Amino acid sequence: MTSGTAPPPSLETFLGADPDAFVASRRRSAEAFLATRGLGLADVARIAAGGAPGSPVVLLTSSPVHGLANRLSDIDTICVAAEDDDGVAGMATQLFSGDNHLETIVFTTAAVDEDLRELGRLATAPPAQAAAGHGAWNRRRRIRVKYLERIVNGLATDGSMPYAEHLPALGAVWRAASLGRALRCGALAVIAERAGERRGRVAYAANAALFAMDAVLSHRGDVFSNRKWYLLRWERLLASGAAGDEVDAVETLRAALYGPIGTQPELAGPLAAALGTVAGRLGAPGVRVAVRHAEGVRRAPLLPGAEMLLAPAGGAVPTTASGEAVAPTALRDLAALEPERAAVVLRAARAGAVEVDPWA
Amino acid sequence: MGVTGVPPFPRARAGLARPAASAVEQWTTCAWLLAVEARAYLEDLEGGGEQPEMRQVVKLRLLELLADVDARLAGAQPPGEDHLLALALELGLVEVAALSGDALIGAAGLARGALDTSGDDGGVHELWDAILDAFPGAVPDPLVAEGQGEVLRALQAWSKLAAEAGTDAGYLRPFLEDA
Numbered sequence: 001m002t003s004g005t006a007p008p009p010s011l012e013t014f015l016g017a018d019p020d021a022f023v024a025s026r027r028r029s030a031e032a033f034l035a036t037r038g039l040g041l042a043d044v045a046r047i048a049a050g051g052a053p054g055s056p057v058v059l060l061t062s063s064p065v066h067g068l069a070n071r072l073s074d075i076d077t078i079c080v081a082a083e084d085d086d087g088v089a090g091m092a093t094q095l096f097s098g099d100n101h102l103e104t105i106v107f108t109t110a111a112v113d114e115d116l117r118e119l120g121r122l123a124t125a126p127p128a129q130a131a132a133g134h135g136a137w138n139r140r141r142r143i144r145v146k147y148l149e150r151i152v153n154g155l156a157t158d159g160s161m162p163y164a165e166h167l168p169a170l171g172a173v174w175r176a177a178s179l180g181r182a183l184r185c186g187a188l189a190v191i192a193e194r195a196g197e198r199r200g201r202v203a204y205a206a207n208a209a210l211f212a213m214d215a216v217l218s219h220r221g222d223v224f225s226n227r228k229w230y231l232l233r234w235e236r237l238l239a240s241g242a243a244g245d246e247v248d249a250v251e252t253l254r255a256a257l258y259g260p261i262g263t264q265p266e267l268a269g270p271l272a273a274a275l276g277t278v279a280g281r282l283g284a285p286g287v288r289v290a291v292r293h294a295e296g297v298r299r300a301p302l303l304p305g306a307e308m309l310l311a312p313a314g315g316a317v318p319t320t321a322s323g324e325a326v327a328p329t330a331l332r333d334l335a336a337l338e339p340e341r342a343a344v345v346l347r348a349a350r351a352g353a354v355e356v357d358p359w360a
Numbered sequence: 361m362g363v364t365g366v367p368p369f370p371r372a373r374a375g376l377a378r379p380a381a382s383a384v385e386q387w388t389t390c391a392w393l394l395a396v397e398a399r400a401y402l403e404d405l406e407g408g409g410e411q412p413e414m415r416q417v418v419k420l421r422l423l424e425l426l427a428d429v430d431a432r433l434a435g436a437q438p439p440g441e442d443h444l445l446a447l448a449l450e451l452g453l454v455e456v457a458a459l460s461g462d463a464l465i466g467a468a469g470l471a472r473g474a475l476d477t478s479g480d481d482g483g484v485h486e487l488w489d490a491i492l493d494a495f496p497g498a499v500p501d502p503l504v505a506e507g508q509g510e511v512l513r514a515l516q517a518w519s520k521l522a523a524e525a526g527t528d529a530g531y532l533r534p535f536l537e538d539a
Binding site: 068070071072073181184185188192197198199200201202203204205206207209210227228229230231232234235254257258259260261262313314315349350351352356 | 403404406407408409410411413414416417418420421436437439440442443445446447448449450461462465470471472473474475476477
């Protein structure tokens, strides 16, 4: 599967709106939220900058700029400073002013620019690589991925969004990451269903739906990291009148999940159809998944008819058959696994002996 | 235990011991997960009165956390994040409390459906209160001002505890970064 190497769209195309209007609307959301705490953007600038070297750019971030904040939401800020002579970068601190407290973290301009360049490179990679880069980001880069997303989405205290031009790249990478997760959960749902887990399959399928929502949202200009917001942001997208095959596909999957957990008829068909459409519309057609042994997994006999699978992370679990790996298969065809084999695959996946590869 | 009537931490209460090094790591890690992550979810539920869609997903995440804690207390390695909800709904809990998947679904207000936002959160609060009450000792609350001190004192105690049990306290390092 190779596609998705086209460069990200322009900011206006990505947002589906005039960028200035978008920024102004974010400013309004932020100011409305801050007003409930008796604060304005200038106050945030003053309080946050008190914890940072020099004259940093102070960004208000997270739920307040997305118009999602509630009465208990934190005031999260990020300071981007020219230098960091005191070595405070990367450590979150709490600052207090009167009744209000806000959290801030400092990064240098150099570090931010370097990570944004890497983001730009990942955004033009095929979805499998973009998703892998996102997954490995925190191990390899200085600025944690959740902070990178907050920086790009952040509203500066002067009312501008200094990093908005990177939103399309952010969207491309976050789309790939969530699509990969949706496909993995979808595959596990199909396998769990074949293995007879009537409630377990619904759990995987619900997460597949949630990640599919975030993939579509990321594709359509709304990029925000935390899974707890996915369903609310999706409802907001629907309320805005968004339409398209991928939107319908997610809604069809949601409908298949209605009702008490476990009572649903076959989910494999709806999952394969919905995720196939979403993947196709988001630049990853021809979805196939594989189940591969984790590097370093070993096996040794336990008793006649059973072996111990020794997973690389040090855990072990008994297994009653081989065949826990599965060659690249379309989601729909994964539903043809024999129940006993599906149970073997599922057990091995949970034990860390095999991994689901959604980009096979 | 409120709506479910089962006592939390049955095996620990009954006195079943585990090798010291792993038991220390398991109990302190679980205390940390409850203190930091579970409390954050409970706060999300409290603040999200007008955001039922957010609260719905938070309930799912809380079940994932409980499945993770349950696996650790059972002496198992918790599976990857992808699997935790499936384990919670299919297997229920064993170590945290003897609750079948269906009982857990009922307690968490998910009886109408996994993504159905019309269920209420009362059962979740009862479940949480019962777990918190039954946990051995006072789980710190980093979300309140005094909580920062409680958290640091806990980490210091755990460092000594690890030494006492003959285990490397290195596993505490990520907690220090989060604190």
